[in-house]
Structure formats: C-alpha cells, structure tokens
Amino acid sequence: MLTHCPFCQKSLELTNEQNSRLEQALSQLLPGKILTMKCPLCRSAITLDKTGFPPQNPANQVLPPPPPSLDWLKSGLYQGEDKVEDVPMALVLHHPDEQRKHIGEALETVGYQVFMADTIVDAMERMRFVNFSCVALQANLEGTIEQSTFHIYMRNLPMERRRYIFYILIGDNFHTLYDLEALACSANLTVNSSDLRHLDIVLRKSIPAYEELFGPFLEELNAYGKR
Numbered sequence: 420m421l422t423h424c425p426f427c428q429k430s431l432e433l434t435n436e437q438n439s440r441l442e443q444a445l446s447q448l449l450p451g452k453i454l455t456m457k458c459p460l461c462r463s464a465i466t467l468d469k470t471g472f473p474p475q476n477p478a479n480q481v482l483p484p485p486p487p488s489l490d491w492l493k494s495g496l497y498q499g500e501d502k503v504e505d506v507p508m509a510l511v512l513h514h515p516d517e518q519r520k521h522i523g524e525a526l527e528t529v530g531y532q533v534f535m536a537d538t539i540v541d542a543m544e545r546m547r548f549v550n551f552s553c554v555a556l557q558a559n560l561e562g563t564i565e566q567s568t569f570h571i572y573m574r575n576l577p578m579e580r581r582r583y584i585f586y587i588l589i590g591d592n593f594h595t596l597y598d599l600e601a602l603a604c605s606a607n608l609t610v611n612s613s614d615l616r617h618l619d620i621v622l623r624k625s626i627p628a629y630e631e632l633f634g635p636f637l638e639e640l641n642a643y644g645k646r
Contacts, residue, residue: 429460512569513560523535531553554584554587559591
C-alpha cells in the first residue's frame with residue numbers, strides 16, 4: 420500500500436484506525452474503479468486503485484507535470500546576472516527567525532532594498548504607500564494559504580499594481596521553481612523552506628525569466644499609458 424504522498428513526498432503517517440478504514444474501502448473497490456483520499460499534510464488529492472497504489476494511467480484524471488529537477492540548485496552552478504536592475508523595494512512578511520534573515524540577505528544580494536514587516540497590518544499599511552517591486556510571504560503565517568488575509572489582499576490588488584510585483588510564496592509544502600504551482604496560487608514564484616539557503620540562486624534564475632516573459636507586455640502597456 421502507498422506509504423508516501425506522490426505530491427509532497429512525505430510519509431502519510433496514517434493512524435491504525437485510518438489504515439483499517441482505507442484497507443476496508445480498497446477491499447470493496449470494484450475492478451477498474453479508483454478511490455480518492457487527501458494527503459493529511461499537503462491536502463492534495465491522491466487516487467488509488469484496488470492495489471492501494473496510484474493507477475498507472477487513470478482514464479479520467481489529468482496529471483500535472485512534475486516539479487522541476489533541482490540538482491543544479493544544490494550544486495550552486497547556475498550562471499545568471501549578478502544583479503537585477505530597477506527593482507528597488509522588496510517587502511518580506513515572515514516570522515522573525517533565521518529563515519527571514521536568509522530571505523532578506525538573498526533579496527539584497529540581487530539588488531533589492533528590503534523592508535521587513537513584523538505584522539500583517541504593518542505590511543498592508545506599507546503597501547498603501549510604497550510601490551514594492553517584490554513581496555515575499557511566509558505562506559503558513561496565518562494557518563493555510565487559503566486563510567491568509569495578506570494573500571487574499573495580494574490576489575485582490577488592482578491589476579495595474581499587481582502586474583508590477585514579483586510575488587513569492589514560501590512554505591514547507593511548496594516545490595521550488597514549480598511554475599504551475601505558482602500560477603495556481605496566484606504567485607510568481609514558490610519556494611520550499613528547505614531551499615531558502617539557495618534563494619539568491621533561485622532569484623537569479625527566476626527574475627530574469629519573469630522579465631523575459633512579461634517585459635515586452637509591460638513595455639507595450641507603458642507605451643499606451645496603461646501602467
């Protein structure tokens with residue numbers, strides 16, 4: 420039977436009662452049918468066939484592409500621009516700890532002026548008066564990302580402001596540089612907390628890619644006075 424989530428790769432750690440209920444449900448599963456359960460950690464939907472494992476090719480399921488390989492990240496061998504230009508201010512909303520220190524140092528390394536917000540109210544107040552080019556949020560600061568007041572605020576920003584902000588979500592359940600995951604979360608970049616020591620390298624790769632993709636579009640908007 421499946422022991423690890425195929426999405427977050429962590430042990431499912433089901434209780435004896437949950438295992439018994441799962442085994443009973445699988446034993447009653449008709450041939451060709453699938454059982455859906457949620458990972459207790461990342462809440463992703465896992466499909467199982469009668470063997471207790473994900474079906475090889477379920478007919479009614481569209482699987483997303485896998486997260487990108489991060490072998491190059493751990494080696495530190497990515498070559499990119501030493502500094503990103505014209506990105507003066509970055510806002511970091513994260514619990515005060517060693518991880519927040521890593522985030523600030525990485526953002527400064529690629530050329531941002533960093534402001535650390537101590538509270539959600541403080542961050543939202545700063546957003547009213549400063550046009551930040553980058554915002555980094557600890558996703559579980561208010562529970563789940565769906566419950567985050569600040570994340571909801573970012574999602575509801577008028578597009579004339581939001582399109583100029585490089586929005587980063589940081590958390591234990593994210594996959595670093597997984598563009599599809601970032602898109603699904605209305606962000607520009609997702610970073611797993613375990614990869615924060617490499618955040619400067621991640622930014623050197625992701626920011627130029629973001630500018631290459633959106634730069635021409637933003638230039639056209641500026642040409643028509645649509646900033």
